[in-house]
Amino acid sequence: MSKLFGTNGIRGVVNEDMSSELALGIGKAWGTMLRSTIQRPKVAIGTDARLSNAMLKTAISSGLLATGCDVTDVGLVPTPTLQYTVREQHYDSGVIITASHNPPQFNGIKGVAEDGTEFAKDVEDTIENIYFKKAYKLPDWKNVGALTTWDGAIDLYINGILKCVDIAAIKKQKFHIVLDCGNGAGCLVTPTLCKKLGVAFTPLFCEPDGTFPGRNSEPIAENLSAVMKAVPEHDADFGIAQDGDADRAIFIDEKGTFVLGDKSLALSVRYLTKQRRGCVAVTPVTTSNCFEDVVKENGGKVIYTAVGSPIVARRMIETDAIFGGEGNGGLIFPKMQYCRDSAMALAMFLEILAKEKQSLSMLVAAIPHYEILTSKMACPNDLKQKVMDTIVQRVKGSNDVTGVDRTDGVKLLVRDGWVLMRPSGTEPIFRVYVQAKTKTAGEQLASQYKGLVETVIHDLS
Secondary structure (H helix, E strand, C coil), rough: CCCECCCCEEEEEECCEECCCHHHHHHHHHHHHCCCCCCCCCEEECCCCCCCCHHHHHHHHHHHHHCCCCEEEECCCCHHHHHHHHHHHHCCCEEEEEECCCCCCCEEEEECCCCCCCCHHHHHHHHHHHHHHHHCCCCCCCCCCEECCCCHHHHHHHHHHHCCCCCCHHHCCCCCCEECCCCCCHHHHHHHHHHCCCCEEEEEEECCCCCCCCCCCCCCCCCCCCHHHHHHHHHCCCEECCCCCCCCCCEEECCCEEHHHHHHHHHHHHHHHHCCCCCCEEEEECCCHHHHHHHHCCEEEEEEECHHHHHHHHHHHHCCCCCCECCCCCEEEECCCCEECCHHHHHHHHHHHHHHCCCCCHHHCCCCEEEEEEEEEEHHHHHHHHHHHHHHHHHHHEEEEEEEEECCEEEEEEEEEEEEEEEEECCCEEEEEEECHHHHHHHHHHHHHHHHHHEEEEEEH
């Protein structure tokens, strides 16, 4: 049986591996699962700005309706808006049609649980199992579901964010930012949020367009030259760039410098742990030690997880964490909700700058710095587990290795930093992450352990 759900839902190229037939079947499997425990499930569905959204939304809605679920279409909304709506309006589940940062020919289907978090793996596995067995449970004609629409999701979401930050302090500073929505779903929310917070903004790509004409949807440095140039040109306090479904936020300081995601995490958690000392924060094993450094400054504790925002979010719930997130711009503020949320991240950064009364570059400069290097190499999926086990065997007894962590892949604690060798969950590749205090030390570690992984893969092939 092939695997449909990856680390962030089901994704594929439209009308190739992401088809209306697939969406219809997933809808029937999803509804069958919900009906196994709920007599008349209520499901909210929304989309990002992609051209194929109506096709997939209609198909999966039809499948849900066929199984006796009531479906509410909330329209074009960011993923965190849909998640907040599911929780606050007491839906039994939610569907967001999005491929996040992928190119425009892609689209996807992501599931949301009743508490607003992304589906856990066991739920996705159940849906897949029903889908592949075609074990759909369809009621008689009198008990199919009803379809309604609701246009209140965006207002509900924005008002939720406004309750979580110090509006008066933000308005007092009269901030000016450059806002790059990347022609994604953030266009429907973030400009309005800025206005309600009294923040002037220079808009970039703030019209929803599923072809992403302004820039590639993924908010990485090579795609953000326009916002990086615009911030100093407009003498802005900082810039923000969102991905296609507006759950990730990348910041640009007032000098036009790209702020690494790990630094955004550390800046946020430093501010929050000052307010509640001794608390817990959660992040994946890929995150730089700068995060743990600032948490320990305030007497807190870091819990490391496997990669994946749903894994981080659920661990946060279990530990009553004050903050969590991933280094790709996925910041999770439980005061608002347990999911990556770019608009909430923007509001919180505005509050941080307003309260700290320092520029973004000054705040970032105060975060401990480590060199992070990444590389990747091909590895057949069926060899991944053997590669990890073999790596552990080959480093046993090494004087350089002071510890081994198997939370996700193989993470080696070494004298000059750490090395993480981790198989991709979606591609036939291995990734090697290296952290060191200097670039030279990092390059040496990267060369050494990339070579080790390549040798192991070769030996096992």
